[in-house]
Each structure stands twice: as structure tokens, then as C-alpha cells.
Amino acid sequence: MTTTAPADLLLGPDAQGVLDAALAGEGLRAASWERHAVHARPGAETSVGFAVRAAAVRGAGVAPRELYLVATTADLPADAPGVARLTGTDGCTVSVWAHPADPALPALGTATTPALLGELLRAAGDAGTVTDLGVVAYRPLRRAVTVAATPAGRRWAKVLRPDVAAGLGHRLDLLRAARVRVPATVAHAPGLVVLADATGRPLADHLHAGAAPEPAAVLDLLDALPSAATALPARRTPADRLDRYADALARALPDAPVRAVAADVAAVLADADPGPVVATHGDLHPANLWWDGRPGAGALGLIDVDTLGPGHRVDDLACLAAHLTVLPTLDPGYHRVPGLRDAFLAASDRVVDPDALRARAAAVLLSLAASRPAEHLARTWLDQARELVRRPSTAVPVPHRGTLERRAS
The missing domain is CATH 3.90.1200 (Aminoglycoside 3'-phosphotransferase; Chain: A, domain 2)
Incomplete structure (x- = not known):
């Protein structure tokens, strides 16, 4: 990594070096990439999503693959699972992970995998077959929303930090008790609340x-x-x-x-x-x-x-x-x-x-x-x-x- 400021590094052409460094441990390099989304929180972190075509480093014998990598300037724990921490000579650190292994959103894998989401729905007594699944929104380290097509209708999976997801359930209960119209809760798990369609x-x-x-x-x-x-x-x-x-x-x-x-x-x-x-x-x-x-x-x-x-x-x-x-x-x-x-x-x-x-x-x-x-x-x-x-x-x-x-x- 260079000594460029972390956010500028992710937003400029030198992002190539960040991606290569993050993939090196798997014997891969970023053969081509596209900056897909930029999430900037003023005064806080900047996170960038990259659609990457990864190819093997010469002699590594690793199959090429398509990846979605997320790089952030957020200060993450050194032992965050699945995260590559890259530190420049000036001490600035960028953390990178492959979607959906967001270290702050442990339920993201369930919400983005049809079989896993279907299993959760079946366990809750809902129609368990997910026939289509798409990502509606994703803010790294903070929240994501996916929408699933099922025989019972659309299901919206809200992925949050586990403590925030628990708070969402409480807020929904308060609103329903006050007769304020909110979507019905279909299923839930730590860090995940699945809702039915809203009315209108x-x-x-x-x-x-x-x-x-x-x-x-x-x-x-x-x-x-x-x-x-x-x-x-x-x-x-x-x-x-x-x-x-x-x-x-x-x-x-x-x-x-x-x-x-x-x-x-x-x-x-x-x-x-x-x-x-x-x-x-x-x-x-x-x-x-x-x-x-x-x-x-x-x-x-x-x-x-x-x-x-x-x-x-x-x-x-x-x-x-x-x-x-x-x-x-x-x-x-x-x-x-x-x-x-x-x-x-x-x-x-x-x-x-x-x-x-x-x-x-x-x-x-x-x-x-x-x-x-x-x-x-x-x-x-x-x-x-x-x-x-x-x-x-x-x-x-x-x-x-x-x-x-x-x-x-």
C-alpha cells in the first residue's frame, strides 16, 4: 500500500494496489475491477464496493473467479473474521472483505443466500421456497436489505447489527400497539428481521x-x-x-x-x-x-x-x-x-x-x-x-x- 490518505486511495486508481494486496493471500490478483458503490459518512469512515474479476498470480494454480470486495477506512478489530487489514508505511489502515462476509453484519450471508433464507422462513412457519432474491440496499458495516420472492409473497430481509436488529423488533411492537401501520414480521434471527410487504x-x-x-x-x-x-x-x-x-x-x-x-x-x-x-x-x-x-x-x-x-x-x-x-x-x-x-x-x-x-x-x-x-x-x-x-x-x-x-x- 502507498501512503495516500485511505479514503483517497479507495477512490482513485491506486485502489488496484489495495485489491491486489487483499487477494494476494489466496494466490489471486485483481485482473480487472469496477468501483461499484461509494458510501461516505462525513467525519467518519468511507467504504467502497468493488466488482472484481480475480485471476491467479503467476504459478499459483488458482481458478479465476468473480468477487465483490468491500474496502473501508473504518477502524475494525484486528481479529475480525474474514477481513484483510492492510497497513501503509504511514500507519493508515484499510480493511477489505469479500461479500457477504461483512464483519458487523453476521446475518448478511443468510439474507443473500436463497437456501439459507428459505430455511429460516420454513422454521418460522412461512413459505420456505425462495424463488428469486435480490439486494435492494447495502451500507457496509451498517445495514442491508434484500427482497425475496416466495409463494406467500415478497419477503424483505433487513440485516442490521445484532443489537440494532433487537431494537427494531421492539420498535415494531410499539408501533403496532399504537395502531401505526408497519409491515408484519415474518421471521427473525440475530441480526436479521424478515418482514412482509408494506401496504400501499x-x-x-x-x-x-x-x-x-x-x-x-x-x-x-x-x-x-x-x-x-x-x-x-x-x-x-x-x-x-x-x-x-x-x-x-x-x-x-x-x-x-x-x-x-x-x-x-x-x-x-x-x-x-x-x-x-x-x-x-x-x-x-x-x-x-x-x-x-x-x-x-x-x-x-x-x-x-x-x-x-x-x-x-x-x-x-x-x-x-x-x-x-x-x-x-x-x-x-x-x-x-x-x-x-x-x-x-x-x-x-x-x-x-x-x-x-x-x-x-x-x-x-x-x-x-x-x-x-x-x-x-x-x-x-x-x-x-x-x-x-x-x-x-x-x-x-x-x-x-x-x-x-x-x-x-
Whole structure:
């Protein structure tokens, strides 16, 4: 390995040396490779997935093979099974493993192997034949989702760190007790929760067709989140990590504009009222909010609820507003979303501090821009954050939704 900074090493042509070094112990080298996915956590690790065609080192007598290797700058235990630790002369370390042997996700092998997943489903009394299996999402060391076709319908396997998976089961129970619609649990194992299909379709699909639930229905759904969730561990929000995201983004874009927007956001955050602590989803965006097309909060449901916990209502609303803001930059089919976003902001202004909402939505935009998207997207999202935090609200401040007194007429 060279002495290049680990993240830069994985993102540049010198990644060849990392892959060769990781394969050398098996008598292989990377004959060709493609950088498949980059997962950057600002201020933390960078992990990169590589599709590799491995060939034998001369004289090794090893058969060539196709591999998916993951390399990360995360600090992993020295004895992590299946992980090659490569240390440069400057002491910087990169760890590499072959998928699905993720050292933090021990159930990933089960979730990506039809026979093993089918066995788990049969043991739980579900249809045990997996006829098709695909990876929907994978964030190294953190989470993965696979979807399986079975005679009983689709099954979604959520792979998490074992302690997080146990917490997901508890959160699902809390939500069901509160009559908040979430997918049914079909099977579980350490580090793995298998869910049935959610009802309806993701809000993102509806938005592409120009349809959306009434903002009031979304607000009512959030009000229905169980108060017991406030006893769960709290998570830091993008607003809490503003400096970290600004630092990361300033390494990719000109420093001065990034710092100026971050300073504007910080100034508003310092004065705006976030409201009381309530139960929050924690990652409310159009892929996690499902809708069956009917009116009312009962037509809405949630997925990816492992983030459920205490927070401020304004942060859930800001997260959704920020993701609505970026959708048209990702696909022109979302051209009707800006008007829907503005209607959502106007409705949200009646229940949370409008300035807090815009500043926290801008912080989410900065977090998205800092996650190493294409440079043109990072620039656009920075501009959108600038516009949002400086956009005046015409709303009249009202008491927070949770403080309103309900009276019978």
C-alpha cells in the first residue's frame, strides 16, 4: 500500500494496489475491477464496493473467479473474521472483505443466500421456497436489505447489527400497539428481521405520478407515534452535526460558499425553537412513507423504523421537506413535487416554528450534499439549502401541535 490518505486511495486508481494486496493471500490478483458503490459518512469512515474479476498470480494454480470486495477506512478489530487489514508505511489502515462476509453484519450471508433464507422462513412457519432474491440496499458495516420472492409473497430481509436488529423488533411492537401501520414480521434471527410487504406504495412512487396525501394526514400519522418511543436512545440529527457536514462538503466544493450557507443555518438554529421532545420516526423521507391512495392518516404507513426514538417533530418534517426538495434534481419526472413541497411546508408551518423547519431542512440538504454525490448535485443541493434557509415564511406562529388543548364542542 502507498501512503495516500485511505479514503483517497479507495477512490482513485491506486485502489488496484489495495485489491491486489487483499487477494494476494489466496494466490489471486485483481485482473480487472469496477468501483461499484461509494458510501461516505462525513467525519467518519468511507467504504467502497468493488466488482472484481480475480485471476491467479503467476504459478499459483488458482481458478479465476468473480468477487465483490468491500474496502473501508473504518477502524475494525484486528481479529475480525474474514477481513484483510492492510497497513501503509504511514500507519493508515484499510480493511477489505469479500461479500457477504461483512464483519458487523453476521446475518448478511443468510439474507443473500436463497437456501439459507428459505430455511429460516420454513422454521418460522412461512413459505420456505425462495424463488428469486435480490439486494435492494447495502451500507457496509451498517445495514442491508434484500427482497425475496416466495409463494406467500415478497419477503424483505433487513440485516442490521445484532443489537440494532433487537431494537427494531421492539420498535415494531410499539408501533403496532399504537395502531401505526408497519409491515408484519415474518421471521427473525440475530441480526436479521424478515418482514412482509408494506401496504400501499412508497410516497416516492406516488409523487412521480403527481399524487400525494394531504399534509394533514402526514401530521396526524406523526402525532400517532407512540409516546413510549421517547424512552428509546436519542439520535443526533443533521442539525446537530452541521459542522461535520460543512467540513466534509468544503473538501469537495469551494470553501467560502459552503461556510456561508452553514453559518446562515447555524444562526437560525441558534434562535429558532425546535419544540418539545416527542416520538419521531428519525428518517422520514418519501421511500420510508407508504400510502395506499386513500385519504386520512390510516392510509399511511412507515418502514425502516429502526430510527424511531425521541426527537423534535420539526426534524421529521424537515427531513421530508429536504428530500422533497431534491427529488426533481434526481429525476425530471418529479417536476410537480416543488408545488407539493411548498404545500407541505405551509401546513407544517402551522405546527412547528417555520424558521426552525427551514433551517433544519437546509441542514439535511447539506448532509445529503456531503455524502459524495455527483459534484453537480452537491452544488445544486448547496444552492437549495441557501435558498431554503433564507426564504421568508409568511406563517403566523402558533403553539406547538403537542401543546394544543383539545375541547369538545
